[in-house]
Amino acid sequence: MAFLDVTNATKKFGGFIAINDVSFSVEKGARHAIIGPNGAGKTTLFNLISGLILPTTGSIALEGQRLSRMKPHEIVRIGMARSFQKVNVFPRKTAFENVQVALIANRKLQFNPFHAAAGLFGDEIMQLLEQVRLGGDSGRRAGELAHGKQKQLELAVALAAEPKILLLDEPTAGMSIAETLSSIALIRDIVQQRGITLLFTEHDMNVVFEIASTISVLHHGEIIATGLPHEVRANDDVQRIYLGRE
């Protein structure tokens, strides 16, 4: 039993098979990348794992515990956090509050109607924002941040949930080169320091090869290759259908 086990997962949308009998596992502490062409099913796979949608057949387990019938918030409770491909923040809340909400939920303070929220967890939040280079934007509304900065915020929010396993869907898409580089460093460092297991997708191969310890390639809803980064890079099929001339 690995840390995360996906066993024969299939997801059909109507007649369309988005995920086709996919099985793979991620070891504890691994940094596993899922790559593949657009529409391969990466986001769908993440949605299955994180409980947003239910698999048609198959099962998913975290540390042996079946996730398949759990609600997203229950899955989060047992230690999974995720970011989204399309930015998904609290638009009218400030960047500071966005992270704060994550911490409140994480510390189960949502049931307390008398615990004042103002400034709560201030240092912790600012530290996280600094790490994603949003220190200067902490007081701005998330919805008013530029697209790339919202992606950075997305990352901070996911990290604030203090997960055992982190799912990042194209974490650096839309980020500038500078931010991408620092995000790579941040993700790698935090994941290593805290012993977080990482599962991520990304189309920027620099990011993938910088971070990933193992890679799976998804194509038409099926895993066509899994291995160490250099193995996958050398795989002919991957070259042909995904990387193109490189």
Next chain:
Amino acid sequence: MFANPMILFIQVMNSLSLAMNLFIIAAGLTLIFGVLRIVNFAHGAFYMVGAYVALSILRVTGDSNLGFLLGVLGAGALMGAMAFVVERGLLSRLYDKEHMLQLLFTFALVLVIKDLVKMIWGSGQYSIGAPPFLRGAVNLGISPYPKYALFLCVMGPIIAVAIWFFMERTRWGRILRAAREDRVMLNALGTDVKLVYSGVFVTGAALAAMGGALAAPRSAVDPGMDSLVIIDAFIIVIIGGLGSLLGSFVGALILGFLTVMGSIYLKEWVIVASYVMMVVILLVRPWGLFGKADEERH
């Protein structure tokens, strides 16, 4: 009652004509609701204005078939023109503001319109007769049945098909559906969204007014007529599913049958029947019968 097929037949006809009467009223609401996402409280007021305008036109033309036709069309035209002024002058300023402000706006509109109607036409009751060729009853073989009710049974589907065709089979309809989702983007793609919005609001208002004129021969024209229909219209639109025309049609049928059959079997308790039905439908289908879940992908 089932022992007597003739009575059953009449009650079924009663249900149908009520349903179509309700559908005609709700059609404009569906349209405005569906595209502009505005909960138009003023729909009932538009409906009432339509009936009053038709009344005034009929006073001029005298009681005739042509007069009735002019009354219905005139109600639609006049209400449409007023809606245009209101939309362009006031409502259009609110589209990119806080969404629920539009609710407040239509609420204010109800107050203003109702009082203006009272100032113009007074607080008394009036009546519009059915046009001469639709008076009395016609023999349906099994039993005689009021002509005007039959007329509504025909008008309902005609209006439904016309709107359906427009929405689902024309490019205009596609544009309306796109406008519902992202106004700014559609505008940037070359559609004059302001015009589209005006058009929808005007059409919806005109439909409401014509509904008022068409319903008048079965009801009174008085200052309370709006509040009697508005809630039924909302029930229909909601159980059918937001913005779904087919849904509204089916919703109207359900409410029509429920009201008629309910008043036979449930007697006065029919008062809660429509709400129980609404609760049940929404619990089983949270987006209404024909509504689509606002699914979002991330």
Next chain:
Amino acid sequence: QDGPIKVGVILPMSGGGAYVGEGIYAGVDLAVKQVNEAGGVLGRPLQVLLRDEQLRPDVSTAAMRELITLEGVQHFIGPATSATSLANSQIAREEKVVNISPSAKTEALTAGDNLHDYIFQLAPTTDVDGVRTVEVLRGMGTESICFTGFDYAYTHDWFAAIRANMGDITEAGEFLVPMNATDFSATITQLLSSDCDTIVGTQYGGSFIAFVKQATPFGLFESKKVLWGSNTGDHAVAAALGAELPGGLWASAADVWYYEGEDSHAAYQQALAAHQGRKETDMWPITGYNAVKFLTAAIEAAGTTEPTAVAAALDGLTIQTPLGEITIDPETNRANSPEFYGRFEPQEGSDVARMTDLRLVR
């Protein structure tokens, strides 16, 4: 204390009930004008403060309290309906102010616990109506009745009163619809297939009009005799329906402008016609008119505006009204107001039907 005597008038002035409020108010206004032109009461003019009750007890009580606390009003006319009158009567009791209800017909207003020294009911109650109605029904040759109407207090009370008095007349069924119903076709079909010769109904105002328009093409009025309550004899109803009003409909009204029985009535109608700018007036003004006349007579009699004294003066007070003498029973605080009963028939030279065989029932 000088200055005008303030009279609080609380009536429905907006929405579906506005026609009632405006009608009653016209009568109030006329009477107040007459009183003031004649030098006022105790040498002081009357001043009317009008508020809209919106047919809502919470609104009507709030208006009453506002008038009491802000304006110092001690005499009230209104509200128009049973529910609002009941609610306001509680305030009248608590605040010890005179409250004359011109039009509410509910028994409850002046029965049992609800009766107190400050509330006076001018309109005949449903019990009185019941007795009078059965009398009319007998005259119509009714043998069996179907009841229909809105499911609310007035309907239940009136029907109960009819049942209590109808003796050998049989009941063939009761078909109620909820308040606010707009479609009566199901009921109409049931009535048609029922085994009765007479229909007694209570839909009022716009709903009565709707009922008639939906029932006529079914031939309901040709196959049954019909008697309607809820002041359907009001000329406004006939005027609204015009030629669509079914001939032969029996109804009652507090007043009809074409009644020619008494000189006092003719004078009143003349004044009202001048006041409203039309000859064919509605029935509601008489109720407001009489209310003001009772109030002023009582103040005169008491020699003071002090509410307790005025209330005491109203007990057993008899005044001359356009419809003859009316007395308030000191025990029940109810007036013995008469009402017209008649049968609508089309009029030559007019679109608007009038009640014939008109009887002023006391």
Next chain:
Amino acid sequence: MTMCSASTWEGNEMSLLQVEAINVCYGLSKVLHDVSLKIETGELVALVGRNGVGKSTTMRAIMGITPPASGKILWKGQPITRRPSHLNARAGLGYVPEERRIFGSLTVWENLDVARLPPREGLEPWTEDRVFALFPDLERFRNRPGGLLSGGQQQMLTIARTLMGNPELILLDEPSEGVAPLIVAQIGEKIRELRDAGVSIIMAEQNLDFVLNLSDRCYVLEKGVVVYHGTAAELRDNKDVQNRYLHI
């Protein structure tokens, strides 16, 4: 490093699009400061810069979605400042937003259909077939609601949709975001083809290789100000500017 002010660019000849010293505010905060740029017919101009420097805002201002508070925008010499965006679209501007803004409940085909505008003289008109030839993936999903497409598929649909308006100038905001490498390369080629067909393009992009390979000229923005401008080749060689405004 060259600082470019508006005056530098006031030539005699009329450019396709000229942006002259525009200032854009969101509420009280000003995010563009006297931004000037221009593009000639058939050119491919890139806007580069870090996150939040105002690239998208510049495009929205040109398109008329977020009108500038001051400054001028000229389209073929005619002022179009603060003109409603549907008129700009009809005049030949096409906008591909970074957030994609697909009409989720409309099918792929319907998304294309609502964006259809009359053909433009001198340009081969775009049809569904031509668009599908460009993005074969879309044809497969022609009847699928746009909202159900994958992120990258939506990106293609956004571009395709804009093409249906037969634009002469396309404002292309981060076209390579979320797109697989193979497709990025393909999109690059398509962009080049478009330009060769006479369509002008203003592109905002984070992928520097992509930018430098494709564009004729580049504007570098920093905090709402144009801080550098030059040809792609010049920028490629200018490590100073790259380090200062694009890298860490």
Next chain:
Amino acid sequence: MTSRPQLIFLACLFLALLAVPFLGSRYLTELAVQVMIFSLLALSLNILVGHIGLVSFGHAAFFAIGGYATAFFLTRWQLPLAAAMPMAVLLAAAFALVIGVLCVRLKAIYFAMLTLAFSMLVWGIIIKWKPVTGGDDGFVGITLPGMLASPQSFYWFVLAVVGASTALMWLLSKSTMGQIFVAIRENETRASFLGVNVRQMQLIGFVLAALFAAIAGSLMAMYLRGMYPQSAFWTQSGHIVISVLLGGVHSFVGPILGASLLYLLEVTIHQYTQYWPLVMGLILLLVVLVLPEGLIELFRKLYARLGRK
């Protein structure tokens, strides 16, 4: 809007209300009672609308249940106020729990309409259950405890209850729970992926809102000496929504401003013209067009100006 100016405003308001009975006008005292009750009602709805982002069109149901239950317990069962009022409020909360479980599964307008349907069911039952509710005539004649019989003492009672409720809601709005509520309004999906059980939190909010609405209803029944079916009708719910919108949903004090203005307008325009709907409609139109964020915007501008001086 930041907390400080709002707190200052609330404090000033409270001080002003403390002074009202000493002005010697019974009218003002009673008017203030009504304004306070309607403000409380609007505030309670804003827990749903402003915080959680659910617009209920059936909020009046809980107002009515609170009112009718208080009336019933006080008058029919002759319970002391200290028992009648809490029982009425708990009863409403229990109703809210049942209705809420079913309603919070729905989104946006469907939620609005389902709550409307439930409230109309409550209305229908009130109309038909004559022995308990008085039917369409309403529950007339409540026996008030002697110590509340005078307008003065009733005023102090209402001020205390409304003040305490407002303080509680203020704390709630500034608490971690309030922060999560707002997060749910902003983005349900994101909130659930932070480990928040969205349905559960919405239900908590729904019940809390109903609870405070029931307190308002209870006070209103005592003030009116009766309770009437119109209080459960959908127009009453609409009225509450309108007050909240008029004031502005994204602040704590907005609903207070909205409810107060709406009620004061209704009462005062009545006194001058029978065309009050027209005047009121025009004023509302003006507010909507000039202050699209609600009255709170005016407040904000005033504060900004004062701050600058």
